[in-house]
Amino acid sequence: MNTLDPVVLFFVLGVLAGLMRSDLRLPSAIYDFVTMLLLLAIGLKGGVELSRQPLVELAPQMLAVVAMGLLLPLLAYPVLHYLGRLQRADAASIAAHYGSVSVGTYAVVAAYLTSQSIPFEEYMPVFVVMLEVPAIVVGIVIARGWAAQHQWGHLAREIFLGKGVVLLTGGLLIGWIAGADGVLPIKALFFDLFKGILALFLLEMGLITVSQLGDLRRSGLFLVGFAVVFPMVAALIGGSLGWVLGLTEGGTVVLATLAASASYIAVPAAMRMAVPEANPSLSLAAALGVTFPFNILLGIPLYHAAVRLILPDGA
Amino acid sequence: MNTLDPVVLFFVLGVLAGLMRSDLRLPSAIYDFVTMLLLLAIGLKGGVELSRQPLVELAPQMLAVVAMGLLLPLLAYPVLHYLGRLQRADAASIAAHYGSVSVGTYAVVAAYLTSQSIPFEEYMPVFVVMLEVPAIVVGIVIARGWAAQHQWGHLAREIFLGKGVVLLTGGLLIGWIAGADGVLPIKALFFDLFKGILALFLLEMGLITVSQLGDLRRSGLFLVGFAVVFPMVAALIGGSLGWVLGLTEGGTVVLATLAASASYIAVPAAMRMAVPEANPSLSLAAALGVTFPFNILLGIPLYHAAVRLILPDGA
């Protein structure tokens, strides 16, 4: 059962320590280090898989996934702006966060499936990379309109050169060029230690989640509701897409989880610079304070159960 | 032979580098990181063992060990206060340090026994956790009297929520819940790298030991004597207890070493807040400048030899 997965227990430990106001904290240099390792490792894994099959075969799937990345924020925005009465900039920024993906959540769903020995398409990290950026672009366009055109060049830097995207795509390219044998020498650090590093990452995430609760209270009940309900809707969309694309049971669960997850690495940095008038604590409180814990504690098993219903024959 | 154990050689390297005033230093973020990994790993190991057997069986042993944790500071205090003429607060604080345990010393004795392939009860980390706290409480009561009662709630936070205790107990609980199979995915980081991480920790400990020599000179000869003699007495108590509890040869050596060790992670932080008028450099100079090096270089082999005499049949 999911909550027994030790890596998730580290998240729970972090949450408890945070709630009890322990002085536990990962030094920020270590948190950076751990995050960098996760991003590189996920990129490398995906790249190695890419090197196994002609890109063209994946092209259609990749296009469909990018389309989803463009669609999700377009769905989220009106809900936030009209239903939630959030200002345009704030609604656009939050929409971008939810249209993009959370690398940490991906790592947890992958660990979840592996520990249940449920196979999934190994090239999933490619989708993680593909989903990072489109939602950011949509969010910016919503907030700025095409008026922003003249500064797209400048914005592209914020979007594509943030360390999150660079490490993920860099890892992907290295894995792709080096191939399965090429990465063997660095396997010990990036693959064997992966789960342990993820555990440390989740420990800190637990502490960060608690630190967001204050902002969350201020941000109001609507946002909390949105942070739980929208992911489930998005999961439904992601899961259906996975089904349409004929992914395995595992692959469908991953795609559903990716859709349900909200970015807190690449997007916040990019939106902060591109749409500065948006209040960053709103999107972070929702993504880190509600959606991330919801997904790794309840969402993933839930999406898995749902997928089982859609694909009774288990594939 | 002990001094050949490479991890101890790293300690020696640290001491030499410190004595020669090299600019070598582990960045503090890395020292935190390394310490966190040790605490979590030791906790996890203990928890996994707990999951192997009904807690009740261990209960009596655990009670006895806690009793020792309460007794040791009560023995140390009068010596420090009356013989050493140290002020009440200082004596109480030092007593708390010596009643508690040093995680680093535990790691070294475990490494020592393993490298000599001498088996010991795998659940020893449970005792490490059990021994952290009682001495702190005793120390506070001695210094403050029950007068402190009204602020116990506040003190409990300093005692139980310091990151040292949180990581150790957190690791223990996670290991307990996850069990032997559960922790397999994180084994590479927490167990396979353990000795290497310990080596880095000891390198820094060597440097820290030297940095304490200045304070040590100021703190006077009595304290130096105490920091060597008391551990041997405590080891005798710990060893005898191990013998009474029918522990294996290895287990008895570990318990003796735990009794002989002085805390420098959980206790200093707690006492600083609970008994601020105590001079922290006294207890740190004794624990880090004398007792730690004494234990890992001479103490452990000494305690081992002694145990051999008590248990000639080697069990």
Added chain:
Amino acid sequence: MNTLDPVVLFFVLGVLAGLMRSDLRLPSAIYDFVTMLLLLAIGLKGGVELSRQPLVELAPQMLAVVAMGLLLPLLAYPVLHYLGRLQRADAASIAAHYGSVSVGTYAVVAAYLTSQSIPFEEYMPVFVVMLEVPAIVVGIVIARGWAAQHQWGHLAREIFLGKGVVLLTGGLLIGWIAGADGVLPIKALFFDLFKGILALFLLEMGLITVSQLGDLRRSGLFLVGFAVVFPMVAALIGGSLGWVLGLTEGGTVVLATLAASASYIAVPAAMRMAVPEANPSLSLAAALGVTFPFNILLGIPLYHAAVRLILPDGA
């Protein structure tokens, strides 16, 4: 082929990220950590090999290598001072950098040979240690003359107690004392993770290389030329020495590469204190901005090809 070696790809990634002005950067605590691990690991490897054979057998080779370490700066200085019109202090400092060795470059050539399964003398790290210091002494004497004699004691500290030299020699001694079996427990951290750690190191080196380009532009074309041509000359000397010493093909390539490499860890710190009037950005720009990338991208394969010509029978 070399550029396919994933560790080198990390360097390329760093360079690209730097050129595109990404905000990617290894936290400096992590860069220190990674560098420390490399230095210790290389020292340990060398020490273990030393423990395998009587030192006397290596003595002649070691003397020859030290002689080379004294010769190279004596060759570099006149070129820099008379041809390059650099001031005495600057020329002496740069000469010291090029007479010494780059640990990172050694790690890359070792990785290169391993990935091509070309054997080389495992005790090469001993030469790395031997080559660190002599060039520093020569550089200081050139800049200061024997007038500096009176402060040699003070300088020795800067030279031998810099953390780079301490970690390298410390690791060597520990490996030597502990021997092959002794280091087994710490193998996972220092040896199994080596390539992965090296990859992270090279990622940061790529970023640092780019950060040097500014200084490089200021430092003028002559220095750029020197930073490419001198390494090739030095490689010729190192390779020939390897051939004279009857090293294997692999060993000869390593010695050539060591000769061709320029230090940026031990030497800069020592020269900064011993010859402060020398402008440190000149030597760093040349060593990090030109020579390091040249060696790992083109130099190593080039030296290898050359060695093949000298030793057609492949040994």
Added chain:
Amino acid sequence: MHTEIRKLLTVICEAQLEPRVIADLERLGAHGYTITDARGKGARGSRNAGWDRSANIRIEVVCEAATATAIAADLRKLYYENFAMILFMSDVEVLRAEKF
């Protein structure tokens, strides 16, 4: 450009006090503060070990003179006797004075 004068209060103390001192600052009406990690040496000896057992922090507070004096008096009362701590004050020109 219109500027006003406020007090810059700088407190240097052992890192472990951070939560307590911050609570004091907020209680005494500081509208904000900035903290940097530091090491140093003073009457209580050198403070630069790891496992932040004895590192220092450097806290800056920009506020009205009255608040600064109140904070200084309070911190002295609470911590000077037993903890490593110093503090000093100076005048600074600020924009958006209403913030402080």
Added chain:
Amino acid sequence: MHTEIRKLLTVICEAQLEPRVIADLERLGAHGYTITDARGKGARGSRNAGWDRSANIRIEVVCEAATATAIAADLRKLYYENFAMILFMSDVEVLRAEKF
């Protein structure tokens, strides 16, 4: 020892602004600057998370009064509305005044 008076301008803002603010400083004629990493709390709430998402930096610039005022005015115009930022100024005595 001859000293001259210059302005010390201290800017505390969110870390992500570093490249932009530095560009502004150089554009406005500062001859140098010093940056330390910081955390803190102000009108925009606490800023101390990792993955430097919301950490602060503390920038110090020693320069002539006119330059300081120009920089302060510019930074306020560019960032005060949307970013976490404060700044304050004071007089300092310097050696080698020509440097600043």
Added chain:
Amino acid sequence: MHTEIRKLLTVICEAQLEPRVIADLERLGAHGYTITDARGKGARGSRNAGWDRSANIRIEVVCEAATATAIAADLRKLYYENFAMILFMSDVEVLRAEKF
């Protein structure tokens, strides 16, 4: 609350000088100092690389005016020519003046 005036001397220099400068401070009678790690840019170019090859430190000393001037003069004599270093001074109010 009674306060007295002292000098706050701030020295920013390359990290490698730390042991030397500290020795100078103590030799010249400073009773304490506080150090924070910093990076920055000045006449000698940008200083922010890792393996603390070229990072800076920021040293603060609170002391009597005479001591401050003596330290400043000494540091200038010893390091200005060859090392990255600046320093500046200002007046600060302190409690427990006897400490400084």
